[in-house]
Amino acid sequence: xxxxxxxxxxxxxxxxxxxxxxxxxxxxxxxxxxxxxxxxxxxxxxxxxxxxxxxxxxxxxxxxxxxxxxxxxxxxxxxxxxxxxxxxxxxxxxxxxxxxxxxxxxxxxxxxxxxxxxxxxxxxxxxxxxxxxxxxxxxxxxxxxxxxxxxxxxxxxxxxxxxxxxxxxxxxxxxxxxxxxxxxxxxxxxxxxxxxxxxxxxxxxxxxxxxxxxxxxxxxxxxxxxxxxxxxxxxxxxxxxxxxxxxxxxxxxxxxxxxxxxxxxxxxxxxxxxxxxxxxxxxxxxxxxxxxxxxxxxxxxxxxxxxxxxxxxxxxxxxxxxxxxxxxxxxxxxxxxxxxxxxxxxxxxxxxxxxxxxxxxxxxxxxxxxxxxxxxxxxxxxxxxxxxxxxxxxxxxxxx
Amino acid sequence: xxxxxxxxxxxxxxxxxxxxxxxxxxxxxxxxxxxxxxxxxxxxxxxxxxxxxxxxxxxxxxxxxxxxxxxxxxxxxxxxxxxxxxxxxxxxxxxxxxxxxxxxxxxxxxxxxxxxxxxxxxxxxxxxxxxxxxxxxxxxxxxxxxxxxxxxxxxxxxxxxxxxxxxxxxxxxxxxxxxxxxxxxxxxxxxxxxxxxxxxxxxxxxxxxxxxxxxxxxxxxxxxxxxxxxxxxxxxxxxxxxxxxxxxxxxxxxxxxxxxxxxxxxxxxxxxxxxxxxxxxxxxxxxxxxxxxxxxxxxxxxxxxxxxxxxxxxxxxxxxxxxxxxxxxxxxxxxxxxxxxxxxxxxxxxxxxxxxxxx
Numbered sequence: 066x067x068x069x070x071x072x073x074x075x076x077x078x079x080x081x082x083x084x085x086x087x088x089x090x091x092x093x094x095x096x097x098x099x100x101x102x103x104x105x106x107x108x109x110x111x112x113x114x115x116x117x118x119x120x121x122x123x124x125x126x127x128x129x130x131x132x133x134x135x136x137x138x139x140x141x142x143x144x145x146x147x148x149x150x151x152x153x154x155x156x157x158x159x160x161x162x163x164x165x166x167x168x169x170x171x172x173x174x175x176x177x178x179x180x181x182x183x184x185x186x187x188x189x190x191x192x193x194x195x196x197x198x199x200x201x202x203x204x205x206x207x208x209x210x211x212x213x214x215x216x217x218x219x220x221x222x223x224x225x226x227x228x229x230x231x232x233x234x235x236x237x238x239x240x241x242x243x244x245x246x247x248x249x250x251x252x253x254x255x256x257x258x259x260x261x262x263x264x265x266x267x268x269x270x271x272x273x274x275x276x277x278x279x280x281x282x283x284x285x286x287x288x289x290x291x292x293x294x295x296x297x298x299x300x301x302x303x304x305x306x307x308x309x310x311x312x313x314x315x316x317x318x319x320x321x322x323x324x325x326x327x328x329x330x331x332x333x334x335x336x337x338x339x340x341x342x343x344x345x346x347x348x349x350x351x352x353x354x355x356x357x358x359x360x361x362x363x364x365x366x367x368x369x370x371x372x373x374x375x376x377x378x379x380x381x382x383x384x385x386x387x388x389x390x391x392x393x394x395x396x397x398x399x400x401x402x403x404x405x406x407x408x409x410x411x412x413x414x415x416x417x418x419x420x421x422x423x424x425x426x427x428x429x430x431x432x433x434x435x436x437x438x439x440x441x442x443x444x445x446x447x448x449x450x451x452x453x454x455x456x457x458x459x460x461x462x463x464x465x
Numbered sequence: 466x467x468x469x470x471x472x473x474x475x476x477x478x479x480x481x482x483x484x485x486x487x488x489x490x491x492x493x494x495x496x497x498x499x500x501x502x503x504x505x506x507x508x509x510x511x512x513x514x515x516x517x518x519x520x521x522x523x524x525x526x527x528x529x530x531x532x533x534x535x536x537x538x539x540x541x542x543x544x545x546x547x548x549x550x551x552x553x554x555x556x557x558x559x560x561x562x563x564x565x566x567x568x569x570x571x572x573x574x575x576x577x578x579x580x581x582x583x584x585x586x587x588x589x590x591x592x593x594x595x596x597x598x599x600x601x602x603x604x605x606x607x608x609x610x611x612x613x614x615x616x617x618x619x620x621x622x623x624x625x626x627x628x629x630x631x632x633x634x635x636x637x638x639x640x641x642x643x644x645x646x647x648x649x650x651x652x653x654x655x656x657x658x659x660x661x662x663x664x665x666x667x668x669x670x671x672x673x674x675x676x677x678x679x680x681x682x683x684x685x686x687x688x689x690x691x692x693x694x695x696x697x698x699x700x701x702x703x704x705x706x707x708x709x710x711x712x713x714x715x716x717x718x719x720x721x722x723x724x725x726x727x728x729x730x731x732x733x734x735x736x737x738x739x740x741x742x743x744x745x746x747x748x749x750x751x752x753x754x755x756x757x758x759x760x761x762x763x764x765x766x767x768x769x770x771x772x773x774x775x776x777x778x779x780x781x782x783x784x785x786x787x788x789x790x791x792x793x794x795x796x797x798x799x800x801x802x803x804x805x806x807x808x809x810x811x812x813x814x815x816x817x818x819x820x821x822x823x824x
Contacts, residue, residue, distance in 0.1 A: 213792025219522040447794045
């Protein structure tokens with residue numbers, strides 16, 4: 066039997082049978098349906114639109130459409146001076162503002178070639194690790210919602226609230242901080258900061274266990290995520306994945322270790338990768354596990370920073386900030402490990418202006434989302450939701 | 466076992482009451498479950514669920530309207546009443562309108578055979594249990610009508626999923642109830658309760674009386690979760706996948722009808738499981754020596770109290786599960802039904818038969 070051709074939408078097939086008769090078979094297959102998932106859909110985490118071609122519940126192909134939240138970040142950068150860009154970086158990944166600020170400031174500082182006070186470095190690491198925990202809590206919580214478990218989400222948000230309160234206390238804002246400035250910080254931390262962060266760490270450590278019980282040790286949760294959205298390590302590398310997504314595929318790659326910046330080389334922490342016992346390496350559950358384990362590593366980092374942070378009498382967090390930020394002509398690419406992966410800024414300066422000639426942002430979620438088409442092939446709609454959730458996209462960063 | 470002399474006296478007396486030619490008593494008998502559904506859905510259903518979920522999630526729940534927010538549901542109803550009743554232009558208008566009605570009628574009709582205590586039952590059918598299983602299946606028609614009539618892809622997905630799910634889960638559910646019917650030898654809802662009454666309270670309930678009853682009990686409870694679209698089997702209205710499932714396009718009071726129907730059938734399955742396995746309106750308290758607790762806590766009014774409390778207990782468990790567990794996937798749901806629950810239901814059936822013959 067040999068298939069000679071297919072008519073539109075697969076509903077008619079022309080087949081040459083073994084006895085050389087040509088048969089036209091009509092209406093054998095089900096028709097495909099185009100299903101537009103988003104931009105207003107509960108589990109696309111913002112304004113992502115997936116155009117799914119579905120065969121019943123099976124997704125034949127899903128194509129992500131972006132740009133609903135595009136705010137011309139890169140063009141703005143050419144019109145605003147360097148310190149003015151920092152608030153815009155907050156609005157890229159609004160769940161991890163501190164980390165993105167840090168990446169951008171690292172780039173400009175590299176371009177300016179300035180020395181940063183040690184205390185500033187420690188505070189930067191503490192706030193960005195706090196923000197990483199907050200971001201992972203949102204990722205884990207919303208992943209629970211995607212799979213139908215509402216309660217873990219609120220537990221996550223309850224704990225995240227403590228972090229937001231801390232960050233609000235030091236910067237005045239809950240999400241869009243503008244705290245890390247080029248060459249320093251907008252303010253030094255308040256007097257009791259160390260004590261309250263230490264209190265948070267002791268409060269939060271047992272709570273990670275609670276989250277594990279609700280999600281990772283839940284039979285239904287494991288059934289929904291294990292083996293779903295498999296991504297082999299080679300393909301993940303080819304897609305330029307980074308962050309928990311890449312580590313979920315078993316690649317031990319963390320910029321804090323592999324391309325160290327700030328004071329990370331002095332700190333002792335692990336880069337968690339799944340061991341294949343609880344999950345199949347490369348599936349959605351692995352990515353979730355990596356995030357859960359990273360929270361504990363971040364707590365470790367914060368504890369060490371609190372120990373090592375130097376106390377300086379009459380400390381001025383703005384002492385290293387140049388009067389006028391006008392870098393020499395040149396270009397730089399600075400990258401940092403964000404909760405969602407590698408965020409990089411490629412900055413070109415012409416040496417005359419206080420504004421960058423070009424600022425290109427490398428967004429982690431955008432790159433991670435690019436694999437969506439591959440991941441979604443042949444999955445069920447509920448699995449598609451589980452996969453989008455495991456990618457943990459922030460549309461503000463995808464569209465910029 | 467002797468029949469209680471007071472059986473059905475109140476409802477029989479009421480339904481005999483005519484105002485001229487008009488059977489006012491029958492209308493009242495029919496209205497009591499309706500009022501009950503509305504009251505319970507407002508208080509325990511919506512407000513209770515919000516408060517219970519709030520306590521589970523470490524928050525307060527509604528607190529603004531009235532003391533502890535007890536008037537919140539009334540405010541919500543007022544809001545729903547004021548909402549524009551939208552029928553989408555492309556929708557099949559007849560199906561769209563009839564869908565929520567059929568669903569609500571399906572869940573409400575089953576209340577006809579629910580005994581609210583020994584003295585009150587809408588209709589003491591001799592096939593009451595069979596009727597209850599059958600009439601609830603009418604909900605499928607309402608779901609399919611509303612999902613198809615909405616002319617919305619998400620609603621269609623929800624409807625198709627729902628039909629597949631409810632029709633499948635009726636098999637283990639019915640098998641499990643059949644085990645109960647074999648234990649009692651009757652299908653009348655009142656006789657179930659009568660047969661499980663006795664001086665030792667809960668010890669006479671089939672769940673504790675019969676060594677096999679726990680198996681159909683668990684099977685029916687799981688299957689009833691799926692039949693009422695409750696988590697972890699709420700895939701027809703899975704909000705993170707299908708927006709709102711089959712009622713995506715509904716607004717205002719039509720939406721409230723789905724709500725009432727859902728809470729109505731939640732109570733229905735909870736009442737059925739308590740009648741078949743947990744003694745219905747019988748008091749669970751035993752007579753201990755001189756303290757005749759069982760005799761004191763039985764009677765028409767106590768009976769209504771017990772059956773409603775037992776129903777509320779199972780509704781509480783349903784809410785508890787809903788706010789704890791993630792949702793199963795469609796294929797896993799079908800797997801659970803056809804490859805786990807149905808075979809075990811047959812095993813329970815055979816075991817119950819053997820027990821009933823040789824006990």
